[in-house]
Amino acid sequence: MQFSEAVSTGFAFLAPWLVGAPIVGLLINLIFGKRFSEGLIGTVASLASGATFIISVLLASTVSAGHGEVIRWKLAEWIHIGSLQLDWTFRIDSLSTTMMLVVSGVGTLIHIYAIGYMHEDVRFKHEEGRFLRFFLYLNLFIAMMMILVSGDSYLMLFVGWEGVGLCSFLLIGFWYELDTLGRSSWANSNAAKKAFITNRVGDFGFLIAGFLMFWYLGNSFQFDHVFEAAKEAPAGIIVAITLFMLVGVAGKSAQIPLYIWLPDAMAGPTPVSALIHAATMVTAGVYLVTRSAELYVLVPQAQYIVAMTGAVTALFAATIAVGQYDIKKVLAYSTISQLGFMVAAVGMGAFVAGMFHLVTHAFFKALLFLSAGSVILGLERGHHHAEHAHDHGKKGKKKEEHRHSDAHGGGHGEVFDPGDMRNMGGLRKTMPVTFWLYMIGTLALAGIVPFAGFWSKDEILLDASLHYPQVYWLLTIAAFMTAFYMGRQIWMVFFGEARHEAAAHAEESKPIITIPLMVLAGLSLLGGALNLPFEGFHNLGHWLEYTLHEVESLPLDLPVAGISTVLALAAIALSWFIYGRNPLTTGQPDPLKKPLGFLFTGMENKWFVDEGYFAVIINPFKKISQFLADVIDWRFWHNWFHETVIAGTYNWVSEIALTRYADQRGIDRAANGLGEITQWLSATVRKVQNGFVRSYALSVLLGVVLILGYLILK
Amino acid sequence: MVPINYYIILSAILFTIGALGVLIRRNALIIFMSVELMLNAANLAMVAFSSVLKSFSGQIFVFFVIAVAAAEVAVGLALIVEIFKSKRSIDVDQMNSMKG
Secondary structure, eight states, X not given: OOHHHHHHTGGGGGHHHHHHHHHHHHHHHHHHGGGSOHHHHHXXXXXXXXXXXXXXXXXXXXXXXXXXXXXXXXXXXXXXXXXXXXXXXXXXXXXXXXXXXXXXXXXXXXXXXHHHHHHHHHHHTTOTTHHHHHHHHHHHXXXXXXXXHHBSBHHHHHHHXXXXXXXXXXXXXXXXXXXXXXXXXSHHHHHXXXXXXXXXXXXXXXXXXXXXXHHHTTTOOBHHHHHHHHTTSOHHHHHHHXXXXXXXXXXXXXXXXXXXXXXXXXXXXXXXXXXXXXXXXXXXXXXXXXXXXXXXXXXHHHHHHHHHHHHHHHHHHHHHHHTOOBHHHHHHHHHHHHHHHHHHHHHHTOHHHHHHHHHHHHHHHHHHHHHHHHHHHHHHHHHHHHHHHHGGGOTTOOHHHHHHHHHTTGGGSSOOOTXXXXXXXXXXXXXXXXXXXXXXHHHHHHTOTTSHHHHHHHHHHHHHHHHOHHHHHHHHHHHHHHHHHHHHHHHHHHSSOOSSHHHXXXXXXXXXXXXXXXXXXXXXXXXXXXXXXXXXXXXXXHXXXXXXXXXXXXXXXXXXXXXXXXXXXXXXXHHIIIIIXXXXXXXXXXXXXXXXXXXXXXXXXGGGHHHHHIIIIXXXXXXXXXXXXXXXXXXXXXXXXXXXXXXIHHHHIIIIIIIIIIIIXXXXXXXXXXXXXXXXXXXXHHTTXXXXXXXXXXXXXXXXXXXXXXXXXX | OOOHHHHHHHXXXXXXXXXXXXXXXXXXXXXXXXXXXXHHHHHHHHHHHHHHHTOSHHHXXXXXXXXXXXXXXXXXXXXXXXXXXXXXXXXXXXXXXXXX
């Protein structure tokens, strides 16, 4: 690197430590973790993540000082084949630092939260050794996410992309031998597999996009080279690339038709749901589209498809969220819906709005998930208490028995689901801190002034209203439903009376859990300040302008903002009318069930999409596999081809042709014949030795005569 | 002067008689005498050639042959005597214990 460049790069030399810091944390825990206490493990992991955050801040300051100058820090050569010169280069610009700050910032808070959460979680599940493993995976995730956002080429991005997919798989299946209720089952590992396989479908699209890019756009994966080449490339190629990329985005960012893995991914521990499946990893698709902005703006047709995919997903997932009973499932569908907002935004070309929503969503959705985790822990504690009150007389029970009874729902005769909102109610009295935190998250998500979600969602809606009316209407309805299902959740969880013993005995969580939540709540409250729609406050817009070049800074549009606010308030009021005014009682069906009829059945059952996939893809696939395995492979290849044709022919040849003819008649006979000939010869010649001297003399004579005759006559 | 052919023919006749005697007779003494006859047939031929070619080599050969034959007779007769002592016969057909 040249001297003049080195001066202006400031903290750029720290770039490799974005990945290095979490890796160091991981290695320390991996090597020494067995001897560490839980607190120390968590501290090391959190410090590693915190170090990444600090490095991100320093890098952002360097970018800022350089007025958005892109910094490339080459760590190592990677692939050099012919004209392909691919290095392990970190790209530090305003877009990547934005992602880094979100990932490492939210990530660090979630690391801290996880110390408290996992401490209890591993004890409820009686498997304390897994505490360490959780933090190893978490640090690995941060490292992979950093590779994803800091890569200077699509291939390096893809390495991170796959790496976070792996971490997602490992963490969804963290309790791989249990189901979400803690019973022995393969449900969690099936959820992990579902996530992994669905993402493979998406990655297939990403790979095809990559191949096309390499082939048609200048034989390179490096962002700038690709974008440069794209300007001259035919539009059809760009459309193909961007749409195949959309398949990858749909996989990672849970868009129609590949969103199905995300709700199941809630099988992972709650910090994972917050970090990976709400705040960071799932936004990788949005980041990818934003990063590829220069490709997308070339092809409005593809942009329209991306925007519609996002908008339809936003609405579709919001309807499902209304019909869910599991506190985390509601949030999961909400995440899909919000990701739909982001994808719609970046699809419309409103990259700043999309990134803005990505940032604020990371804050409030992490807050909501973590608060939901706090609620679940509170209920588990309450359940524990209630159970102990029952078991008071028989204290001598062994732990192992206890575990057994726990795993199977104990003597209660039913399995207690601490995530089921129908088991909750009235928690605002028992868990006041969590309640207020949850309220802040909800208001931010519902888009109420002045919470962060309002500003970011409004910017998306405003952009949509200007360019894509259909998208605007879809998103507005989705926003209305968002406020409604969040209102429903608040009334069901925190208001009314406890519908289960556990909810009545629920306990507030410890400060290590609530303090990170308070930070996130503060961010959810104030995060809108990043990009207020007033002159001079488009901070994020100006920041990203360094990277994205064409950025629209829109002023506040009162009708759009007014409509969305009124709708959100109306939705919350409606949810109060249905769920808040007359709180649910134990065992009462959802009050929406009657008026909506089959519509609600559809929402409750996720519109039978999973069943549809089973009917259309998985079952035929299984049947084909079965056919291939049983008939083609076993019967045809194994039984017929291998056994009959190859082995049979071989046996026949060796038995008949080789054994009987070649061996027995050929070789054996030759060998025996040789012996026989020798015997016959010797028997014949033996007679010459008759012992009569004169016969010997005769033969001598004859010999002499013969030799002489030959000599004379020759 | 007698032509050489006559000597050769006489020699051949003597040799043939000797050879037939060896092959046909079973009495060891007769065989022995037949062998002597063959030797002398050869001697005759050599002497005849020696005289024709005016060379003494043939005659020297013959001296050697006579000397060796004398020795041979000494050994041969001793053998025959020993065979007769053990077998009470000098029939060569009875001496077939070397049969293969």
